[in-house]
Each structure stands twice: as C-alpha cells, then as structure tokens.
Amino acid sequence: MIVISFDCLSALDFPLIHTLPNFMRVFQKGSFSKNVETIYPSVTYPCHATIVTGNYPNRHGVINNTLLQPGVASPDWNWFRSAIKGTTLYDEACKANLTTAALLWPVTGKAKSIQYNLPEIFPNRPWQNQILVSLMSGTPSYQWELNKRFGSIRNGLNQPELDDFVLESTVHTILTKEPNLLLVHFTDLDTMRHNYGVFSDEATDAIHRHDQRLGRILDALEENGRYEETTIVILGDHSALDENKAVHLNVIFREKNLISIDSKGKITDWKVYCNGCDGSAYIYLKNNNDNQTKQAVKNILDELIADPDNGIERILTGEEAGRKGADSTCAYMVEARLGFYFLESHEGEYIKHVTQKDVWENNKYMLACHGYSPEKQDYSTFFLASGKGILADEEVPFMRLIDIGPTLARLLGVDLGHTDGQVIEKFLNLKDP
Template structure:
C-alpha cells in the first residue's frame, strides 16, 4: 500500500514539475518582444546535389539565391536516407541515435507491429522526437512559428500555424491548427483536397501549389518569424520516372517557380530584406531496376507467420524486416536469450547469402551509422541493418514467393548510405545575415540546426552538428548568447 501511495505521490509531483516548467517556458517566450527578423527554411524533397551542376535544370530563383548568398559544395545526409529520419536530424542537429526517429518505418516491439513515422500516422512529435528543435528554440525566443507539410510535426505545440505532412484527409482535418485551417477554407483554398493530392503523384503539382498558397496566406496575414516549407514533387517524380528524367527536370523548375512566389510574397509584405532564406534538400537519388523481398525470405524460412493478416499483427512471427527504400532493418522477435542467439546466427547467414544485400551491419556497427548502440532505444532499434545493392529496392511485401525480382515498383530510390555521392543533398543560404560568396565545403545535415539557432539568437545544446560560422557576416559572427 505504502509503495503504491509513494509511486502516486511521485507521479503527481513529476506532473506538477513538468506543468510548472512548461508554464514558465511559455511565460518567458510570451514576455519577449516579437523580433523584426525572419527565417524561411525550404526543403525540396529528393533534390540531389548533382542537379546543381546539371545544365538541364532551370531554377532561376534558386540560382539567384546562390548568387546573392552561398552554396555548400554538398551536404551529407544521415542513415537511412529516408525523409522522416532526415528531417528529424535537420531540426535537432542530431543523428537518429539521439533524436529517436530511426527511419520512415521501424518495428514497434512492445506492440508487435510495424511503426509508421511515414505520414505522421501513429505518433505525435513529442512521443518520438527527442531534443530541442529549431522551432522549439524559436518559440522559446519569442518568435512566431509556422510549418507546412513538414515531417514529424504532428501535435507540435511550439508551432503556432501548423499543417504537418499527412496523406490522409482525416489527419489533416483533426491535427492541423484549427483556427488556421478554418481561415484557409474561408479564404477559398481547397483544403478538403490536401489528402487526395498528397497521395496521388499525378496531382503532386497541385499539392505543392497548395502548400505555396498556404505559405503566401500565412505571410500576408500572420508574418511568422520562422516559416518552414516542404516540397515533395521532385521526390515523387524520381520514384515514378527515375533520376534525370524529363519529368524530374520539369518538377524542379515547377518547385523553383513556387519558391519565387513565396519570395515575392515576402517582398510584397515588406520583409524580404529582413529574411534569411535557407533552401536545402534531404537526400539524393539513384535509379533502381530490381527488388529484394526480405520478408518473403523469412517466410520461406518459417520465421514470418504464414497467416500474417497485416503488418500490425506480428505476435506469431520470429523475424521481420521493414524497408527504408535502399536499406532495411531486421528484427528478431525472440524473447529467450539462448534461442535468440541461435536464431540471430541463422538470420545473419541468410542475409549474407542473399542476392540484393550489399552491406550487412550489426549492432556494434550502429553508432558509426548514427543508430542506437546495444541497449539504447530497445523498443524500436533493429538487430541488423543492411544496405541494398546500388540498383536494388527493399520491399516490405511478404505476399509473393520470389525473394528477388528483376523489376521494381519504383524507378528511383533513396535510403542508401549517405556517403554515396548520388545521395548527397543541397544547401543554399541567402539573406541579410549571410556573407555573399562564403566558402562552404561539404557540410553535414546535422550542421543545419545549430546554424539556424544562431539566426534565432540562441543555441541548441549538445548537438551532433556544428554551427557553420563561416556563413555569417561579421556582425552576426560577433553575436553572443
């Protein structure tokens, strides 16, 4: 009885402590005057660094930002090069081992199901994303914040105007900032179609158009100090048509036109000359021609339940894999330590002998990949990770009989190791704080958050990345916290 009472008192005390800290946090941010400075961050999903050197890419607005500001030689992403993990690294300055979002898909061991970060379908931001983000820091500094179609932002209470990246209309309707959603509908924007347009690649241009129209509205009516946007079309078209296809060239030009409209809206509002603009991407792309189905392999071995109804029913399976595009995570769901060790040996051998597996990684390799070490994040951390061979897509599907096929659902793919040149991303910066022509060698994607924190007049503690201090004009470099 006493133990239960003590536990209850402890929980109540902890809750009161958290509420008090949260209240103080918002009181401090509310007491700060709204600054007359602005930051715009635009993420172009899937724009490989090699497109900047491609003469077929017509992006005059981006090239003008480079001319007036600076461009990194390249930007190394994180493993796996999958959108939800990468954008979590972008906003925190940390690798997945520290921020907790290990990929688009993981296995949620306690619930014996596949865990979907993709589409923010399962979890709110505070449930999965560890560490302070740049938008958390902006709010802490008294800035107003807005985010459109940005991954891992569902339920983010430090974003004043928030439309997370969803694919289901019901999630848009239930989890976007309600007052903003109602304003946008009243303004005549087709918000009831955001879900349809998000899921249908053929109507992807409409989704990116709607993202732009929302951004223009927010700039005109609310002028947030921090605005982050995520454009999807180049990623969608590379999956559908392959890299350097005519469709992809068109998509890059289309997104550049949308960027031009956002910059024009800032100018019309009279704040463009007060806005630091960061345009970046999350990963590059390679062409794929074949598919590896690890769960079909496990089914043949008798490790995956034959009567598996769906990916949310893994209780009778001993081994399962999830795909992150050009890589996979493998989970051995065996509770008995001795039996697990024997099964691990069999799984290791089966993967090493499988066509389609390029490199196999064990838990002792994980920290070098930015993944959790043994004993960390046990609920989601895999037992093995692997990178597929360069032209191979890893598919979760378990319904067929072939482990390897000479065709693929996608013509282009990412998810491979970020050190591959084809997977390198883009970083461009321009604005009143940016030194024109600053020399930026290849940077890391985890360097972006500490750099943006400088623009907010603060810093993020204990990040894996480092501030790009050569980016600044002299007066910005001399700012102290």
C-alpha cells in the same frame, strides 16, 4: 527565417538550378554547399528531424519513416512531434517568443510550439479522412482557413497539385501571419524521381516548377517588405539513385519459418522482421536475447550477400549501425546494391523486377529511391542560404545534414544545446547585434 525543403534535391541538380531565374535570385547574395552529407538511413522523416535538431537518428529518435508494425499492410509513420527526443529549432524559437509556422514539415503533428501548423500526415486507416487527421494534428483554425481558400487546388496527395496548395498556403502565411520562423516542405521532385527516375524529364520539370514556386515566395517577402530582413534557406534532405529491383527479405524469413502466417497469409508471429528503409533495411529480432535466431539470420544474410544478384551490398551489426547514427537496437542493418531497394512484404517472390507499369499500378513500387548510405557515390544533397546574417559568395566544400540545425539556431539567436552537428561559421555574417 524561411526554411524551404525541396525534398530529394540533389547536389547533382546544381548545374540546372544555378541557371534558373528564381534560384539565381538567392544565389546572387547567398552562400552554398553542393556537398552535404545526409544521414543513415537517408529517408525523409529522419532527415527532417535531423535538420531541426542537429542530431543523428539514434539520438533524436526518429530512426525510420515508418514504425515497426510487422504484417501491417500500411504501417503508420512518425508523424508526431512526440517521436523526437530533445528540443527542436521551432521549440527554441517559440521559447524565445518568436512566431512559428510549418507547412507539411515532417514529424510536427501535435507540436505545441508551432502556432500555425499544417503537419504532414495522411489517413492511414479506412475510417479516417484527410481533413480530420490533419485538423486533429495541427492548428485547426489555421488549417480551416487554408482549406477554405486553397483546398480546391489539391487532388488528394497527388503531385504537382499538393505542392501547388502548399505554395499558396505559404504565400498566404507570409502575407497574413508574418512568422519569424517558417518551415515549408515540398515533395513534387521526390515524387517524380520515385515514379520516373532520377534524371527523368518529369523530375526536371518538377525542378522548374520549384523555381517558379520559389519565385512566388520571394515575391511575397518583397511584397510585405520583409525580404531584406529575412534569412532564406533552401535545402535538400537526401539525393536518390535509380533502381528497378525490389528485395523482399521477409519472404526468405517466412520460408525459413522465422515468420509465421495463417491461411489468409497474415502474420501471426515472428522471430525476425525486415523493416525497410528503401535503400537500406533494419533487421529486428522479436527477442533480442534469441541468439539462436540471430545466428540463423546471420547465416541467411551471409549466404545471400555471396551472390550480387540477391541485391545486398553490406551487412552491419546493430552496433555498427549505431556508429553510423542509425538504430543500434536492430540485430542487423543491410545496404542495397545499386539498382536494388528493400520492401517489407512477406509474400510473392524474393526479387521483384519493377516496371513503369508496376509503379503506376502500385505506389509501393519505384524507379528511384533513397535510404542508402551517405557513402554511396554521387549521393550528396544541397544547401543554400541568403539574406540576413549570411555572407555572400561563399562555398563550403563539405558539410553534413547534422550541421544545418545548429547553424540555423545561431542565425535565429537560439540554442539547440549540445548537438552532433556544428555551426558552419563560414556562412555567417553576424557582426550586427
């Protein structure tokens, strides 16, 4: 089985990808759903943890891309397998004596059950470098081999070069390692949508590049004679929405003396903190029993939501967030209005109008993002499977991201145990033993 995640592939991309030659090679004998409900918050790391567990974030434990680190300019991400509670698709495959490989699949750092692992991780501190943090978090010999062969293709973390490196590594892995389960994560499309907009020419070009990448992968499977015996899975993790206004709730909290800073502007203490998830945000209390601060925060949020120009569409309690699969330990969760998203900065203006120049000069600014509620209109993602164990020409009108894990587990002949999602039987043709 090869699982190809085209990060930020939207259901709205269906009319285009259904015309592209290599996607069509998969469609010809495949089945699909162009209405896959993502999770909340719909950001990449929780989504990919959901894909391999079949569970919502509050159950698998990866409740955001980043950790809660108030005042840190660049918070650490949930890079490591240890962030996931319970088992995963690759854990169960390994237990079944299947060979596993992963290329830039999120939340796989130091995963002992992945034999060939190049995890998604980046140097986040001045004393770190890319090669060392990767080697320490994945399979050293495998990574050394890939870097020696294809490292010159990369240009840091820039796209499309990074995905071109991942592609060559994927083809090499198929031809030389022949894993039973291969997880691959491509981010070219996600980057172009962030930087230029959902339906920008740059995003369209990225989809065309993905089609060419898919063709190379299919050719590699044919070359080593494994095409007919392989289940090919193509999926997105979330969609995206255009926006151009960044909301900084921590600016308000600082002005209300709920966040303390020193003379250099660094946070020295906090009673409440906004932990951004792009299209949504968690609001955490330092002391969950501080009812006075909790009420003060509620009053602030109620005042802000009264004016649409403040960018807040909905306020959820921690309990309500938990019922949607998000982190129930937050005091509140806020949803952004269309055109807005959340950042964590506690300095500057409350609303920042983002321009293309801002995006080019600072990667925290974007012209499109995700993280929004799955209930947003035109916000579904996409799933396509073909090959061994998959029926041809079936369309599932609706499924959820949580259903992917148990469905793939059934195809591999392994069991994820009790999951939030369920097997989508309509895809499957498992009559043969």
